[in-house]
Amino acid sequence: MKKEFYSNGKLLITGEYVVLDGAKSLALPTKFGQNLIIEEAQNDLIHWTSFDADGSIWFEDTIPFSSIIRKERFDDAKNIKNTLIEILSEAYKLNSDFITKSRGYTIKTELTFPKFWGLGTSSTLINNISQWLQIDAFTLLRNSFGGSGYDIACAQNNSAILYQLINEKPKIENIVFKPNFTENIYFVYLNKKQNSKLAIASYYNKQPKVFKIIEKINAFTNTIIKTESVKEFAEALKKHEIEMSLVLELQTVQEILFHDFIGVVKSLGAWGGDFVMVVSKENPTEYFNEKGFEIVIPYCEMIL
Template structure:
């Protein structure tokens, strides 16, 4: 028997960091995602293989299902990827005790549609795919084993833009229509500088002061973005958001550090200083960034569902 699952990648346009405290945030599922294929085999074992966007194997392991019932020390000498995988499988079993309890085993293959270093959700798409396979709640699987707001799980599960919020430790998802008429003026530029989101969250937690004011301001920007019909108004909102988060986490804005002379807006996405930024511009904008050494520039309509 073969089962196949799929999850979309993610980008957070508003509410980075503040989404952790209940801010209404604009989240966009991407056209790029991750597949998971599960094939039943007779032997009570798991043979796991992960493929990158080029089809090359970047991770592979085999272990007996019985090992999942034994103490974690058995995997102590394994690499970080395998330890994380085992942690996820065990967390899924706790949510669904019938998962991986039969005498059959599985060949599992994952396949990314984007480079792992892009930061579009190689982990969140895996978690959501595993949750579908195990028939458990993906948000609980995330929060039981890791941390984060869960907006990436919401993106993994949806086919279009959404407003995401966490209220009383529960995800609140509002599907929306977000089709800016100036979409041809929007690009995503990859900075090729991977950031640790856990470190960014820790910094935010250590410096956050007037939380209520921050949440109110982010909510207002998010609502205004949904109604904006002009590029100039859109840019003003992006700039205001950048200034707000910069002041909150006490870090300089990406534009002021890397693109001071750029005429359009540059908006950080997710953990500041790495992965993608959203920029506004025109048909000549890609040339500007390429000349500065940033060669991965993806138009809005190519990235977003």
């Protein structure tokens, strides 16, 4: 019998990095996500195929049940396979039935966004596997990839959320976030995917400075979700970016790449890659295209 599951992609609008230390963060699920399709098979193994948004195969391999049980690791050339085995092995510890009560599977994943966009290839997979096996997705994330879990919350919710870690446990509040100036908001892809694990590791080196700014970040988040003024919205984003720049000891993306842009550019998630959010009076597509950034997506086409 075929089983199908779906999870939403994500964008973290405020609180990047400091969400790990308890900052209140605004996160938005996207209209893009990932499907997981499972069928029974034989031979005590999983035949796994992952499809990109254009229908091309970006990963295909077979994984014996024994590799999952032992958490077998292959050489670095099989890095995707190793990651998948790690996730499935941790899932096995939480619910072994999918191995002990089955003879095998044919599994497909289908992204509805290009893999390189960084909208949550891993988080949507972890949430889909958790739905399939009826285990807690936040636990599976913590035991495998790590991270704050805001991406799992987006995978599970169809509206904007305020996300906060309190005593290392997620607090999720669904909110209505429909500013009357969404036509002024765009998302621009920076032509490279950022490694979240490496970015988080680098952030932890700066951690002594963090607690001084959490209250400021929380205040910016509160302004951003409540204001009906595009000017106040943009100003809060700009101040947020400056505070994070001081903590991370990095220039803002606007200073580095878009210093002549009339409007505000804010990093989302790990700095230096993936998408940025842009607030502009006019459609900024031509400006970014001329600088070599061809993927410019209006708010209404990106956000669920």
